[in-house]
Amino acid sequence: MSSIMQCLARHWTSNPPVKTVEQIEAERYLFCVPWFGNRYFTSKLVKFNRWYLFVASFLCQFCCGSLYSWSIYNTPIDTYIYKNATAGNAVYTFYIACGLLGSTAALLGPWLERNGPRAGMSLGSSCFLIGYIIAAISLANESMVGVYLGYGLVSGFGLGINYISPVSALQKWFPDMRGTAAGFAVGGFGAGSIVWGKVYLPAIKAFGLPGSFLFLGIVMSSVMFFCALCMRTPPPGFNVGGINIHGVVHVEGEDDHLIEQADQVDGKEVKSIQSPGVTKDNGTEYEAVNDDGGRDVHEAHAKHQDGYKNVKNMSMISCLLSADFFFMYFMLFGNIVFGLVVLSRLAPMATGVFGQTDDEGATVVSINGAFNCCGRLFVPMLSDLLVRIFHLNPPFARKCIFFTTLVTQMVILITLPTIMRNKNYDLFRFEIWLLTLCYGGGFGTIPAFLTDMFGAYNIGALHGFILTAWSIAGVGGGLGFTFNFNHLYKVDKIPLVEAYIQNIHWIVATTIVGVVALFGVRTNPVDRFAPGYQFSICGKPILRIGQNKAT
Structure with a gap:
């Protein structure tokens, strides 16, 4: 049993590989194919950006x-x-x-x-x-x-x-x-x-x-x-707009140990490799590969450095076992269940409830897909604007986005039964497209939220793990809705509209769970890294529980 636990512990550990000199040199160009013996086939036609x-x-x-x-x-x-x-x-x-x-x-x-x-x-x-x-x-x-x-x-x-x-x-x-x-x-x-x-x-x-x-x-x-x-x-030492991949304001020489590791591979010395704006002790200048994001980037992150430095040091296991990740999991689940169910039922609802043609059903599904795409693209951008313009703590800005999407879905869930009973198709389309915008916005925002909360080296694992909420919502929610709907409509002989409406009730409960879980996510670094579980409102601690062993 101990060997199994050790194996699991090793698996759930992030040890980013140290790049060799050959790899760093090859990755100066857009197209490079790794080969055996630490060799790379590289096309030098296009430099990487x-x-x-x-x-x-x-x-x-x-x-x-x-x-x-x-x-x-x-x-x-x-x-x-x-x-x-x-x-x-x-x-x-x-x-x-x-x-x-x-x-x-x-x-x-x-x-x-x-x-x-x-x-x-x-x-x-x-x-x-x-x-x-x-x-x-x-x-x-x-x-x-x-x-x-x-x-x-x-x-x-x-x-x-x-x-x-x-x-x-x-x-x-x-x-x-x-x-x-x-x-x-x-x-x-x-x-x-x-x-x-x-x-x-x-x-x-x-x-x-x-x-x-x-x-x-x-x-x-x-x-x-x-x-x-x-x-x-x-590459080692990468920074943009004065901040590194962790969001920490870059200090010259801070990542020199990473560059030294790369230089020592196979005992080779490299005079100029691609590592942006970092100068080694021997005076070798490393060519920058990134564009400067500007003064506003530095200012937006400068106020929150203590939090970013603590996040940078979090282990993958501590992130997975943290209360904040637990709440984020249910927050995302509550944000996507309604959208997933509607995605699978939109065309039948348009034709069966509102008497639209099959062509109209296909059209409304296509437009709905466009709103899904726009939500994924533009809603996360809005969170960046909140950070840049108002200098909000980035995790808090993402939390504001999820609060908006969840509350919007609650309003839609409350008003949708009346719209369906009155067969107001135009208002139905508006609400469903708004719902899908929120659904896509949740998927688009969650990677940035996770990175802000748990660090750049843990995002792959945590994003992957939280996507199981998508699988559970898609499979469990989809099958549950289908079985319940078929029973109501085919066995109990309830009218079609009422079968849909009664089936929406349990979705309301999951969305409420998402809203409650959202409030449990602590974006204040003072709370997150305080001894024990601490939760504050307006900077005043209102709850303290036990010892925080995760961080």
Whole structure:
């Protein structure tokens, strides 16, 4: 048992790899491929710039977003395998993939921090492609189990790694705009859900159902492999706008030990490598790779240095076991359950409750996807504006965002039954799109919130672990809503509108839990790092419990 515990402790430990001189030199350029013997194949046509990672992250997530278009495949697969369009078996592939996405992200988050985003995305893209190939072969042999195994398990595994890899990288490269970086890192997921839904049916017509999986798997995995070539973590001593990856104001010479470690690899001395604005004791100047974020970046973070320095020293285990992470988990869960249920039911609600056409149902779903994408992109940007303009403590700014999204959802949940009973379709669309904006905003903001709270070296593991809330909400919430709705409508013979309304009641409870959990998240560093559990309001402690062993 002790050996198992030691193994688990080692796994849940973040030990970022020290970069070799050869790696630092190769990563001065955008495209570099690691090879055996610490060698790198490098194209020197384009020099690296951190802004290129925005594009690479968006494209990777764009391909991952194809998961949310799976419903397009349900009817063709059921018809192809069971000769019955209403068999209802293909949809379980989506639930399996969602479950694997969250669990894989949780289990491999620490591994990602130890091996870097390039290795993570290479592994994820390989699994994604293999899963599509297995699914294509299984469809050719009319095996639903093979589709579950291929797309659900193997591709779902790859999706989990590729979802968190670019997020982890961007949080390290953009300490000056973590919300914006998080938004772009996951915003592509929402955009992909819109576009791929328009691609699946034409691909089926062009290549057949099995062939469409092979074709699309190759296309999407090729894009993700290409993005993996661009991914990397910052070099030793990286800082932007006067702050390092931890948000701590950079002090010259502070990271020299990291550079010395890199210089001593294989006993080689390097005269000029890419490490921004750091000067060694021997006078060697390291070429800067990043742009200066400006005076406002330094000022926005200068007021909160004590908190950032304490966060920098937190271990991964202490973060996972902290009360704040516990509350953040349920905060996110409460923020996404309603959105996940609506995403899966929006078209049937439009046609069944409001009497709209199938084309209108498809249109409202597409527009809803656009709001999901916009929420992921722009809501986290708003949190950065709060930090820059009002110099708020960054974790508190993210907390304000979640307070807004959760309260907005509460208002929607209270008013939606009346709107549905009155069959006010225009107001229904407005509220659902606003809901989806909040839903996407939660996903876009949570990576920056986690990084602010627990540090840049723990984001991969914590983001991966908190995504299990997504899996539980998607699988448990989706199945629970479906079973309850079917019982109310088909067994109890309750009118369609009332079946939806009565099924919303339990969602109200989960959202209330999210609001309560939000207030439990402590963003004040004095509270977080005080002995015992301390909670203050307006700087005055109102609750103190026990000894704080986590920090």
